[in-house]
Amino acid sequence: MRDDEIRRHLTQMNPWWRAAVSGTSPTAWVDQHRVFRDLGRHDMGYRSPVLDDIANGPVSDQLVVLSGPRRIGKSVTLLQTAERLCSRADVDPRQVIHVPCDGMTTQDLRRVLVLGRTLTASVDRETPTPRVWLLDEVSAILGWSAILKGARDNTDFGDDTVVATGSRWAEGEDIEGNLMAGRAGSGTRRWRTLYPMSFREFTSATAPELGLPDRLHPAELQSGVARSALENYGFFVDDFDLAWQAYLTTGGFPRAVAEHSQLGAVTDSFIADLEAWLHRDVEPAASPESVPLLLNALATRSSSPFSVSSAAQELSYGKGVLDLRLRRLIASHALVRCPRREAGQIVPGAQAKYYLADPILSWLPSRRRSGLPAPDMTQLTESIIGVTQARAIDVIDEGRLPHGDTIGYVRTSNDKEIDLGPVVVPTSTGAGMTVPLESKWVDHGRKSEARTISAKFDAGILATKSVLDLEGRVWAVPAPLVALMLL
Template identity: 55%
Template sequence: MRDDQRRQHLVDSNPWWRAASAGEDPTAWITHQRILRSRQDYDLGYRPGILDDVRTGPITDLLIVLTGPRRIGKSVALLDTAAELCARPDLDPRQVVYLPCDGMSAQDVRRCLVLARELTRAIDFDQPQPQPRVWLLDEISGVSGWTATLKLARDTTDFGGDTVIATGSRWAADEDVQGNLLAGRAGTTPGRRTRLLLPMTFRDYMTASRRQTPPLDAVHVSDLQSPEVARALDAIAFDVDAYDLAWQDYLTCGGFPRAVAEHTRNGVVSDNYLGDLKSWLRTDVDPEGPQDSVPRLLSTLAERATSPLNIAHTAEELGYSSRSVAERRLNRLVSSHAALWCPRRDGDKIVVGAQSKLYLTDPILASLPSRLRSGMPAPDMTRLTEMAIGVVMARAIDDLEESRWVSGDTIGYARTAREGEVDLAPITVPSPAGPVTTVPLESKWVGHGWKGEARTMTGKYSRGILATKSVLDVSGDVWAVPAPLVALLLQ
């Protein structure tokens, strides 16, 4: 890009600059903005609060890396943030800089950081020092070398004292986010530096789809078997069937906002939107493969989700040329936040060389193959439940300790002496009282006969919870709790 093109890109992306300069309404652009206008077609009122502190707090030195899958609403969250900042009477709208980075090079980004400050220099006149900016850098993770670019700007220019939100859909191993951005360059303002925007939780889904207001509050992951939780569960025992039906709907549509809206209004997620998700995954996971490569991969993973994944056998079944090809595609799936590894653990240590499970991070990804390609099996509710409970546990752990999701240090399964398996082994997490361990969980989507399934957990840990279909029993050392209620307790 030439400088004139970069300037025009900035002006077009920040219509509130012109409005502020002309003394006009700096929020008038909202009704015409293409992305926000498109949301109106599937808007159920869901608004993630992941950037609320930026929208309402002081503009200080702060750097946030916001990551999550494509189609989840990161651009929408940035534009909502821009809209609220433009409406604040204590800010000049020209302090807000929105920069869509798709298709840019590192040089383009470097120049845009300079040009944006030059284009808004009027707000610095008659000021004792330059006014801080809020930089909303959308999908910058697609720019090769983006962390080094921002590092240099934080170290050598006024950009180092600004609020910066950098978003991306892939957590690339070759970009040193921690070293370049979070080690001494993330500012002194309190707040999480690494944030995940993931599909709606079951609680979010219940609220957005107006099924009912969940009466269960989330608790610390170490308190799932507390007396207070037992009393709360007993109080809603009469409503277990309603939660079971809502859970099955959630497993059918998942938590992508548009999918939830389509399912709520029309009873089904559209093929068009499923095609959008397929296109995202094909681009990020297997751009050179045939059209059916991603559906076949997702279908295979959904069928094997409850067992450790033999990558060599998976590669052979899918017709890949080697195990390394399969590993590359699986790791791309994880870095794109479409899947999550669940390794085998012995205590807090990952067992080196042991096979890991792989969970899809949203139920709709398991339904995509059978919906878009004939002959592929529909996903099984039992496997979907185990994946969903594993993912919500991982999210709860990441909420307690920043960056554990992106570093692959959340959940894990355990083996017993007799080769039994516990789906989610105890993991050490922080608490106000110091380090504690999570309650072990096992997913058994059954409506009766659960006590036989509890023997493995009883023998291994003498405590724990079985996430069932509809059985609720909190009378023993191992509890049976319906999976939707476990999900609500976790998040």
């Protein structure tokens, strides 16, 4: 892009700059903006808190890398953050620089950092004034993190607040080395992910009349506080069971939740959008039908260790190709790896389980290809409880989920499996261990699984369909209540 093209791009993408000249409201642009008009058709009032501190806090010297799957609303969240910043009396709208980066080159990004400051130079009066840079889908630019590092080390850009978003990070991009080491902002959670709505967020949006138990630390799911909370919700087990089944059918993508609430189901067009995202990021050279087949292979095997060799043979491509596609699914936030663990440590070379990161991804195969089965609700419950615990651990220990170090299954001496064994997590008093969890989405017949957990760990929780039983060392707790306590 030429400099004049970049200038035009920045001016068009930052309509609030005109307010300083025209004397209009710095948020008047919202009513005319296409993203907000589109959002209005599916808006249920849900707002992710992922950038609340950027919108409400100091505008200098913060750096946040925000990742998340496509179609989750990262661009919307950035624009909502811009709106909130522009509405503040202590922020000049010219301090906010929004840059959609799709289609840009490394040289374009370098020039953007120069021209963005030049175009807003009128905000610098006696001293340089910090900016807030909202760089959308910057991960599409090869080497972007090194460019930002150089600018932060050597220019006034180092005093600015920067939010850089992306849907899939290139394997060779050294984000941690370039941006996470050293000074990256005081007290800021630097690496964040915009996830699909959790079951708690889904229930708050779709069934606000249901009171929700407080979240607990993953190491405290069998504490006295947990017992008291669960006893108070025993009368509402059936209501939570219905809400859980709705969540397993819909998932947490905000548009999917809105469509389910407004129309009774997620539309075919949104399912097609999700398939197009995965085809682009995971299997761009494969046939269109490859995505449903791959997701079906993962969903139907989710409750057992995944054999890459046998799955690759079934899918008719090599083991190396499948390994690559699994890594891409994880990098695209569509898949969570659940390795085998012993004494809390990952067992090298052992087969892992794989959980699709949102329920709607398990429905995509049967919605997009005739003859593929609908997901099994028992398997889907195990997957989503695993994903929920992985996300909960990442909340209290930043960066573990991107590195695959959150959850893990365990084998017993008689070769049985426990879905989620204990892992080390930080607590207020030092290192602690999560509570063992086994998904058993039934109303009866849970005693053998309880004995398995008791023999291996002495205590733990069975995530049931609707049984709540807090007697003994192994509790039976409905899966939706387990999810609500975790996240």
